[in-house]
Amino acid sequence: MATGRAASPTQFFIVLLLVPGLCCVGCNAKDDHHKHCEPSVCGEIRNISYPFRLKHDPEKCGDSRYELSCENNLTVLYLYAGKYYVQAIIYSNYTIRVVDANLQKDNCSSIPHYSLSMYNFSDGDPYLVSQLRGTGRDFFHDNFELSKPIIFLTCETLVNSTLYVDTAPCIGSMSSSKSNRHSYVSVGRIKASDFKDFCRIELMFMTSSLRTNDMNISYTDIHNEMIYGFELTWVQQSYSIRDLSRFTCYIDSDTNKVNCFSDCNWGNSKSNCGKYIKDLFICFLVP
Structure with a gap:
C-alpha cells in the first residue's frame, strides 16, 4: 500500500505562492461545471443560480x-x-432575503408561526445572520449583523417603556393560559435590566437590520418590517482545509467582494497570518 506524508502548513502556503493558478484552475473547473446550468425561474425570482437550485433541477446544478x-x-x-x-x-x-410564510401583508394580526433568532445559527450551518465586514485598506474587520431580533412578550401589567411597543389592536393576548395579559414587541437587543417584571417571552423572530431604527414606531410599522423580511448570508466566515490551515473570510465594504486570510500561525512568523489570500475564496467556501 502506498503511503505519503502530509504537507506542513508552511509547505502548503509555499505551494499557493509558487503555483497561484493551481487553486483557480479548480475553481474555474467548478464554475465551468455549473455554467451548463441555466438559471432557474420561480415567480418573481428570475435568477436562481449557483449555489442555489430548485428542488427538481438536474443534480449537477447548484448545491x-x-x-x-x-x-x-x-x-x-x-x-x-x-x-x-x-x-x-x-x-x-451574498445575501438572500426571506419572509415567514405565515405573515400576511394586509393582516397585522398575522405573526410568524415559529420562533427564529440568531441563536439558531452556528458555524457550519448553510446560512448565517451576520457577515464579517472590513476594508481592503487594512486587516481589521467587524461583525455586521444582517438581521436584528424582534421579541414578542406578554406582561401581567401595563408597561410604560419606549422599548416595549403595544401590539393592540392588531394582537390581543398571545398567552393561551391568561387572556388578560398585555402583548408587546421589542425590536433589537435588550439588556436584562430592561426586561420588566411579570413579563415573559412568547416568540422571537428577526427583521432586516438595514431598515429603520426609529424608536417612535408603531406595531404596524414593525409588522411592515417583518413583511419586508430579513437577510441571511451563505458566505461561511471560516473553512478548514484538511486541518492544514484555517481561513476567515469577510465582505470588503469598499469593493463588495469576499477576501480571505489565514488566522493560523505559520512557523515563527505571525506576519503571514494577516496576509490576504484573495480571489481564492470560492475554492474554500464552495467545497
Whole structure:
C-alpha cells in the first residue's frame, strides 16, 4: 500500500505562492461545471443560480444545501422548522432575503408561526445572520449583523417603556393560559435590566437590520418590517482545509467582494497570518 506524508502548513502556503493558478484552475473547473446550468425561474425570482437550485433541477446544478422549492409560483426556503418565501437573492453581497410564510401583508394580526433568532445559527450551518465586514485598506474587520431580533412578550401589567411597543389592536393576548395579559414587541437587543417584571417571552423572530431604527414606531410599522423580511448570508466566515490551515473570510465594504486570510500561525512568523489570500475564496467556501 502506498503511503505519503502530509504537507506542513508552511509547505502548503509555499505551494499557493509558487503555483497561484493551481487553486483557480479548480475553481474555474467548478464554475465551468455549473455554467451548463441555466438559471432557474420561480415567480418573481428570475435568477436562481449557483449555489442555489430548485428542488427538481438536474443534480449537477447548484448545491443541495441551498435547495429551494417552487410552490404556487412562489420560491420557498425551508429552514429549521419554518417555511419562508424568498423575496430576493442578491449575489453581489451574498445575501438572500426571506419572509415567514405565515405573515400576511394586509393582516397585522398575522405573526410568524415559529420562533427564529440568531441563536439558531452556528458555524457550519448553510446560512448565517451576520457577515464579517472590513476594508481592503487594512486587516481589521467587524461583525455586521444582517438581521436584528424582534421579541414578542406578554406582561401581567401595563408597561410604560419606549422599548416595549403595544401590539393592540392588531394582537390581543398571545398567552393561551391568561387572556388578560398585555402583548408587546421589542425590536433589537435588550439588556436584562430592561426586561420588566411579570413579563415573559412568547416568540422571537428577526427583521432586516438595514431598515429603520426609529424608536417612535408603531406595531404596524414593525409588522411592515417583518413583511419586508430579513437577510441571511451563505458566505461561511471560516473553512478548514484538511486541518492544514484555517481561513476567515469577510465582505470588503469598499469593493463588495469576499477576501480571505489565514488566522493560523505559520512557523515563527505571525506576519503571514494577516496576509490576504484573495480571489481564492470560492475554492474554500464552495467545497
